[in-house]
Amino acid sequence: MQKGGPAAQWAGDAVAGTDRTRTAVTGGPAVILVVPQMGENIGTAARAMLNFGLHDLRLVAPRDGWPNPKAVAAASGADEVLAAARLCDTEEEATGDLNAVYATTARLRDMIKPVLTPAAAAEDMRARHQRGETTGILFGGERAGLSNDDAVLAHALVRVPVNPAFASLNLAQAVLLMGYEWFRAGDTTPGTVLDLGVTRPASASELHGLFDHLESELDAAGFLYPPEKRPAMVRNLRTMLLRAGLTEQDVRTLRGVVTALARGRPRRS
């Protein structure tokens, strides 16, 4: 499984944030657009595919024919996906080589098929790919989505959990979410990373040195007063500073701050 690598830029420019020296992600499910209408949506779907390492685009009877210059214009650089796209006359032709097909749909069907979340579908696809199977995801056209006849050949249905009061995703957004879940299911990026760069976390003795320095200056300034309150005040200060996860550089900076403040303002003459 590939590492997550650098995350997305928010830039509109397709090369922003892209590092072409990094290994490109390959493999994954085929994306099958069934009678897509607008070339723009085919292009943005191709871009979303490549964002998450998907390259196998199949087009079933696109309304405006193929190739479509509007798709290229909208792909923002994902030309390799469009160039490799397979044009098919029927869904059967587009899915014939696949071991498992997932149909993205919002509607309840009168067909008894498992309905998966995108995350569950991604796990299922990962498991299949790991045992050498191939998979594909069906997306319906912009106007009406997949018909029952389109979906009947699918092994499972996929529905995105979404705000029921505003449930419309466009085609490329649906492709983006499925690609994201596919990528995520194989991504090894830890949930949280703290990159300390060249520095390192402060040692306990460095922290104790800071505490002693601060507290002695605060004693001298009469801040830790009255004496019966001092222990709690010191505990709170130390807890606060420990919560910040200070580096050794932070400790040196704060000791400089304490020294500068303790020196006081130069008196005007």
Next chain:
Amino acid sequence: MQKGGPAAQWAGDAVAGTDRTRTAVTGGPAVILVVPQMGENIGTAARAMLNFGLHDLRLVAPRDGWPNPKAVAAASGADEVLAAARLCDTEEEATGDLNAVYATTARLRDMIKPVLTPAAAAEDMRARHQRGETTGILFGGERAGLSNDDAVLAHALVRVPVNPAFASLNLAQAVLLMGYEWFRAGDTTPGTVLDLGVTRPASASELHGLFDHLESELDAAGFLYPPEKRPAMVRNLRTMLLRAGLTEQDVRTLRGVVTALARGRPRRS
């Protein structure tokens, strides 16, 4: 937490798949666009927000001013989000009321802050909202993303794991993924659902009846031959049929199929 409700339509039409009788999802983090450039991206970001129940949009010094008719045209019906959007002069103004701010960024920063995946950030935001805190997510402009000065006020950075060889997401796609993860973190939709509708799974005795019927007809047809192979052939047939998770309706259908086939083709006279 809201249920997932009906999943997205892939239709371009913003009302497709939408059930306005369903409870709208509310709450969640503010989406803060810092010096966004194109009105279209503000509109599609608003649509992505509403798809996942986010309503609090804040715009810091949008390049083309505000309101922006291009945003309305691109929002595909998410007008309520645009109408309620707050125009701010500075990021400080836009984030002043929030307890935690997350900066979406692709670049490594020379600031030592935790870097979260969207999923980890969503869990963190859910935990904060459950204890009554408010949160917001910063998104930079299309061209350059967030600057270090933009990100320094954030409690954490968020990076989307993406194909390192094609890492560019546009602004609305970034908003979509963060909204999706927020929604997902509170969504209770089971990973897999099998909706049987009006029917029910077949009982064991109904299945046994089907097996007996099929096997007796196959014995009569001489299919389960030779006798030493019969037990394995029967096991395979039964295993295959059990794997299909048949309903009582399916069993009745299959028994009809067996009867019809066993009757054989009418001989031509």
